[in-house]
Amino acid sequence: MTELESQTQKKEDLRIGVYVCHCGLNIAGSVDCEQVAEFAATLPHVVLAKDNRYTCSDQGQELIKKDIREHRLNRVVVASCSPRLHEPTFRRVCEEAGLNKYLFEMANIREHCSWVHLYEKEAATEKAEDLVRMAVAKVALLEPETESVVPITNKALVIGGGVAGIQAALDLADTGYKVYLVEKEPSIGGRMAQIDKTFPTMDCSICILAPKMSDVGRHPNIELLTNSEVLEVKGYIGNFKVKVLKKPRYVTKDCSACGDCAPVCPVTTPNEFDVGLATRHAIYTPFAQAVPSTYIIDRNLCLNKENIIVCDKCIKACERKTIDFNIKPETLELDIGTIIVATGADVYNPASLVNYGYTKYPNVMTSLEFERLINAGGPSGGRLIRPSDMQIPDSVAFIQCVGSRSESGHLYCSNVCCMNTIKDSLLIKEHWPDTKIYVYYVDIRAYGKGFEDLYKRARKEGVLFVRGLPTEIVENKKTHELWLVGENTLQKEVYKTKVGMVILSIGIEPRQDSDIIQRLCTLSRTPDGFFMEAHPKLRPVDAPTGGVFLAGCAESPKDIKDSVTQASAAAARASILMAQGKVTVEAITSKLISDNCTGCQMCAKVCPFNAINVVPERKKVELIEAACSGCGTCSAECPFNAITMRHFTDAQLFAQIDAATEFDADKKIVAFCCNWCAYAGADFAGVSRMQYPTNVRIIRTMCSGRVAPKFVERAFARGAAAVLVAGCHFGDCHYINANYQTQKRVERLWKKMEKIGLNKNRLQLAWISAAEGERLASTVKEMQSIVNSVTAEEIEKSKKMTERG
Amino acid sequence: MTTASTSVEKPRVVRSGRRFTSGDIACAEGALAAGCRFFAGYPITPATEIAEHMARRLPEIGGVYIQMEDEIASMAAVIGASYAGVKAMTATSGPGFSLMMENIGLALMTETPCVIVNVMRGGPSTGQPTMPGQQDVMQARWGSHGDYEIIALAPSSVQEMFDLTVEAFNLAETYRVPVFVLADEIVGHMWERITILEAESIKIVNRKKPTVPPSNEFAPFKPDEDLVPPMAVFGEGYHFHATGLTHDERGYPRTESAEAQTRLVQRLCNKIRENKGRIIRVENAMLEDAEVAVVAYGIAARAALSAVRKARAKGIKAGLLRPVTLWPFSEEQVAQMARRVKAIVVPEMNCGQIVREVERAAKETPVIFLPKLGEEPHKPDEILDAIKEVQK
Amino acid sequence: MTEELPHPYEKFLRKDRIPHIWCEGCGNGIILNCFARALDELNIDLNKVAVISGIGCIGRVSGYTNTDSFHTTHGRPIAFATGVKLANPELKVVVISGDGDLFAIGGNHFIHAARRNLDIQVICANNFIYGMTGGQGGPTTPLDAWTTTTPYGNIEQAFNLVHLAAACGAVYVARWTTLHTRWLTESIKKALQKEGFSFIEVVSQCPEIFGRYNNMETSIKMMQWFKEASEVQHFSEPSKAEITPHRIVVGEFIDIEKPSYGRLLREMKVKVSEKK
């Protein structure tokens, strides 16, 4: 049946229940909830409207169920927090009461209203009423949907072989799932393998890591893909198709790691693993405990570049004949159910801080270099020697927060540096008790279990903690001794200290290549640049994309313990999915209205998921529901209204627009925000209590690509002063690239507006990530000037926009 | 020394004693007795039995028999084996002989001791495989391209098939030259009683070895006074080079020098010519007072002998000169004899080949030629008639 | 940079014969070089090596190796080598010759020696033409190639030598170009240690004739061709090992164990002597 029929036929028996939530004072603090409830009762088809303190509480949920049964409610609206938080909760409530969960709608009067208009109760209340009106208008047109169930492949992909990836892989493998562990480097082990000792227990890092590494190497359920990169991730939760590039080692598995080859290799380069403090050859193994132990040839360094072997020294030295320059790269195609992103982090490069002279003064080194230096297996055999004269210094200074908590580096705290320095200072004391050690800090953050004790111990051992970072380091050109100059902010006095060696306690930063994984797994990132979790509190290891989970420093700076904990959590989350063996996907997919389709293929061209096939003989297209991810850019593109989106139909969106513009439209901004970025950004603005004008009415679409020009035109036709279309940044789009279509459409609209002499500034396009609440707030603020400048004539003119179009 | 009784158990190299055997087998046994330990060949009538017998015998006594893909390869392999220090031979007939000419030239140029048995049949081309002939005599002398001297022996009995094969090897080893045994189908297939001497009574010659130790200056083709260079072989450490190209005494190619060409080719000829006296063997019968002489070789010589006997019975002073060594040709012997006789009768199983050599040597003395082609050899009376004829 | 020191492979060469007669950039020198290196690395007793060659440019190689050596008639080195090897099994008998010598006039000997699995090593310098006689077409001349006897382009199909060798029963078959010196040396070493008939084809450059007439004027250009076109495909199907302007399939194609003629001969002799 067509939408119109279904609407008219519904009108008679529609019974809508509205529940307005106080959320304690979170909402009630700045919105008159009773009044909103009373208002709701006056809306068409609303048979009952109530306000209560916590709708999400058990009583709140029970109440809704009871009402659905007793009052035969067939539609429910809850006006409370963001649907991104509690929609699942209330949908479940409806379901339990026998009501199809797609007949439920939320009005976000907390994040989008009370929290962002804390001091304008009246305007906030009025906005809340609008939001409820919009929700009621939409809910009236909602239709029951059945969710399709898709099977889940019982295989997991773990990206990154650091301690987090190792833990996640082992947990999943031990649970009995097949795991592909993909590591970029020649060996797993990551940062932890480079570190000498771990805090606060002071046990040898590699000693506790190595066994886990070899477990990974031996595990029957783990396929270890080192020296490999993920090229492509297609598909959806439970059914990913992943392409992995396995780069050749040029040494076969038969390598016994006897090491005869490396010494004869004529070319050398600084060893990355030892942060350049030691040398390696073109054929090498990064470190003694590497897994796999198989050697590898660095073809960029090796003399045998192209199709010829000029140098055969290693080949000759290899008794087992395991060297084969003929091995070609191979691309593996994997069927994957769940993905764990454990790609880790980079360390801050302090070279940019000229005043500390790193890369200028030989005796200024980073904490990572220190780890290699103090490590018994390291380039100096564990002797703390200064590069300038290879002597053990009598005094050492640590400088904290290098690259952290500062404008010059990163604003955030890197979490591990304080404890790492304390640990390092104790290591020095342990070997060379007389060494004078200064630690220059901003604050010492010893928040974790056993941290404070270690801190105390360091002080007892005589490590001097000085608050106030040096402003600069001056080197004595002859002796290469270093003078630290700064202010002790506790004693309020300037210090000028001479030390033999300075260790910069460098922070942790997102990997430079994060954007690749981000694009592949359609992840979002916080302003810090680390990957964002689906929910900071309730889904801390889930990525926004279904079936993808986060672990380790890829998500945020953390120490080994937290990385391992998070890894196990991620593994558990992934296991839950795979144990169920199937997953229901939201029924928000495209739907073909076959009669209208002319087979023009416009939709097929814009679909990011190739979910639309063309059937030339029938002059129609056909939709592949399993492949459809529900962005809706197809229906926005269709010139003949032949495709619509379940749960976001044209009619439903029109209804919301109309509701939003029912009263003094000429003062209002109608904002279309995509679910994953802009809408989440607005939520974030709410959570952060960023205040902005009350006259914006946000309509949620899954993707900005859903926003058809006709919606914008409808808003103007209804007399709206301004329209905002907001979506994800390019590259962040949850639907790969659907937002490129958004851009095209808005540009078309701008042209049209100019043609008919409308001020195109009344239509704004903004890219706002889930983390950019600030940006949303400021955009709305800026748009006020436009709203104010719009004249009655312009409004009238724009009302005719549709007819002219 | 092995006695007849133990001979049954242990395979003997030399099967001494009196035995009844065929020409081809006798040839093979002769080769073994002479020290031949390598045979490469290709089946061809009427020489096949030599190959077959070698195939049976060589493995017994630690030698190698190999059947090659053709006679070109057989000849090449024989040269190779000889250069590896083993006495080597091959056996064939007309068509195969033609194929061998290429590498016979190589053997001549590289002074390779080896023996080639040609059991002659009727040609040209495939001709009459099972019929006798003496048609390859000139090919033996001139068949390969270039200038050279070779040695060829013509057995006329099963006993000689044994004896002359031994001698062929001895000459090859002495002069570093390929030596032909020019037998024919009849001698090859004929069965007769022969006597094989005890091993130690059989004269064996082995090639001269270099007297100098290996060195970078070693000259593998530097001749002694007899113009024959001592022969180093592969594996002795001399690291010498040999080539079919014109070469100097080091064995290195000298492809542009006239001097080198003259020097080498002259010596290759002279080492045979100047040793003629030691090489050539002729057999005379009743020649001392003969007025008519018959010159015959191979199978033809047998009929010739009885013809001469019959003539003497009739009071005609006839005699026989049989060149055992066909090449180099016994020119002096024939010339001397020619001066004493009135006429010379030459029966040959061809259209006239050795007869030309006889005529050349006989000068004014008239020479009557008796050709013969096909199945039957000459009958004694045919030759007798010719003798009577010249007597008139 | 000094000149006093002698070349490390001097002892494998007849010093008084070097420099060799081959043209500038000719692949034959590289083949000789790799052969010397192989002997050096295996440190074989040079008194037990015999190098046999046929006629043609590469035929001169036997004149340069400081071993017992024989420069036979055209096409016959393998037949000659048969005699040497059987007469003195202690010797390592290596035949180094050209494509015309081994596969046109000498083709019959090659296939039968391979069939017999005679214990010799055959190294073929394949330069696609008859070089010594001035650049005539031969059994390996590529289709359409210009030679002095194919002035309108070659209309004969070329032999695929590795396929031929494999089909005839060789126990080791490899093909390299003269640019693959390291691999070539390894293959020669393998062949020298292998029991039975081994064959190595070396795609070699004749810049003076083949190169010049087929728009690769310099030896470097021909080496560049080897570099760009060659593709290592170990143990791939020999019949598919093509040599075209765009693709030269190289590598080891066959490496199998099979009783050699020499071994069977020894066993037969033992049997025979026991019978008696």
Add this chain to the structure above:
Amino acid sequence: MPVKTWRRPLDADKVKPPKAEVHVLKDRCKGCGFCIEFCPKEVLEESNEINERGVHPPRVKDENRCALCGFCAAVCPDFAIFTTEKNCKEGC
């Protein structure tokens, strides 16, 4: 790995690749240029001197670059070039 390696490795002296000596037998060279063309370290260049055979033998551009891979010797058709390890006892 991100931190740019800028230091001289502490073991730089220990694992210093051996110094090479390039030997050219000038008058054997026929001037094919393979050694120059295929040297992975571009150690060689054509000299402008003319040898007995009337060609320009190679000349060492920068001996320190030589990694002693020995390909020049391996690819030379004329046994005219080879490399040896410099005896650095007397320091080089």
